[in-house]
Amino acid sequence: MAADGEERTSVRTYVPEYQKENWQSHADELDMSQSEFVRTMVQAGRSGFELPESDTGESSASAEETEPRSPGANPRGNGLKDRVVEALADGDHCDWDDLVAALTDDIEQRLDETLQELQSEGRVRYSGRHGGYVLDE
Structure with a gap:
């Protein structure tokens, strides 16, 4: 039987089909289930984030102190x-x-695609004058 706080429950979210397919593909590459992949990525994304300050101005405990951590980034x-x-x-x-x-x-291909996407969104631009990419704010 699971220890207190160790019981499992489901979380449901909705994402575009292409994103689900990308997540499944990446999970397969890592030999993980899709659930395990999503749980791991959420926990990895939360690492280092602290809770907002309380009304007294004191910093609240970090998320890691208030809830148990999931297994490492690649549990398998x-x-x-x-x-x-x-x-x-x-x-x-x-x-x-x-x-x-x-x-x-595939990092060069992925980087090229990402830069093209960011440029089409107007978030990044290439400056020939400066010889590189820059955030376009």
């Missing part, structure tokens, strides 16, 4: 460690650059 193991082992599984030697490339294979 170290995702990076698993990916390194997978990259080395063929038995060949892999130099540093090849290993970094294997672990970050």
Whole structure:
């Protein structure tokens, strides 16, 4: 039987279908259930956030002090460690650059897509004059 405060209950939310598919895909990559993935991402997003100050001006206890933490960011193991082992599984030697490339294979594509999206939203712009991207506020 679960200890006090350890009982499980459901939480329901509604997201666009594409977002659910993205979450499921990412959860599959991490060998996690979708519920486990969402719970982990919510807890990771809340890390370091403190409750607002009370009426007396004193800072309230952090969320971590007022409620138990969920398991770590990857309860089924170290995702990076698993990916390194997978990259080395063929038995060949892999130099540093090849290993970094294997672990970050889609980061350039994802970054390009994200920057395009942010630019189309008017949140980021590229300045040729300054040679880089900047928040467009």
